Amino acid sequence: MKNILIRLFIVFFPWIIRRYLLIKILKYKIHKTSFISRFALIMPKYLEMDKNSKIGAFTVAIHLEQLIMKEYSSIGRSNWISGFPLVSKKHFLHVRNRKPNLIMGKHSAITKKHLIDCTQTITIGDYTTIAGYNSQFLTHSIDYKKCRQDCSEIKIGSYCIVGTNCIFLPGSSLPNYSICGAKSLMNKDFKEEYHLYAGSPAKIKTNLEKNSKYFTREVGFVN
Numbered sequence: 148m149k150n151i152l153i154r155l156f157i158v159f160f161p162w163i164i165r166r167y168l169l170i171k172i173l174k175y176k177i178h179k180t181s182f183i184s185r186f187a188l189i190m191p192k193y194l195e196m197d198k199n200s201k202i203g204a205f206t207v208a209i210h211l212e213q214l215i216m217k218e219y220s221s222i223g224r225s226n227w228i229s230g231f232p233l234v235s236k237k238h239f240l241h242v243r244n245r246k247p248n249l250i251m252g253k254h255s256a257i258t259k260k261h262l263i264d265c266t267q268t269i270t271i272g273d274y275t276t277i278a279g280y281n282s283q284f285l286t287h288s289i290d291y292k293k294c295r296q297d298c299s300e301i302k303i304g305s306y307c308i309v310g311t312n313c314i315f316l317p318g319s320s321l322p323n324y325s326i327c328g329a330k331s332l333m334n335k336d337f338k339e340e341y342h343l344y345a346g347s348p349a350k351i352k353t354n355l356e357k358n359s360k361y362f363t364r365e366v367g368f369v370n
Contacts, residue, residue, distance in 0.1 A: 204224050
């Protein structure tokens, strides 16, 4: 509640003042070249934004322990990012060291209108693009055999592309230098690099050329 009131209080200030207040009051670590739209609601327990990182309008990030954004990483417009509080006395008590975090590597990007459930940690590697619209990353689900909520991390490697309207289930991962095709369902911890994974459920469809320019670029933004 305190964080909500602080955000509502400072939202109309110019960014230079908002940034100062977020650092001083909430102890966030925000580089002077980073930026959060005044129309975004960003309230993790701890926020770290390296140089030239940015968060767009109408994005919501709540109930997170940590939101970490490395240099030149970006979160676009209208994304819903939420965790599940560690103080809960009913859910996920059997999960040791649960961390409701979103960790983004340098030059990584989440475009817009995605749903990102960080009940457990989601990690996005360097130079990776969560592209298109309406992808869902779900770290929690119901374990019907034990009749309880359960959760597992989702890991997306470096130099990856996630196509539009994909679904990642708890415990799934996309290895480095890989592409997840549009409308695919990722439900496994895949390990093999330089492949296109696609389908529902996703499977290896084809090899990818290792010398592709996307996999060797030094700037995250794609023209």
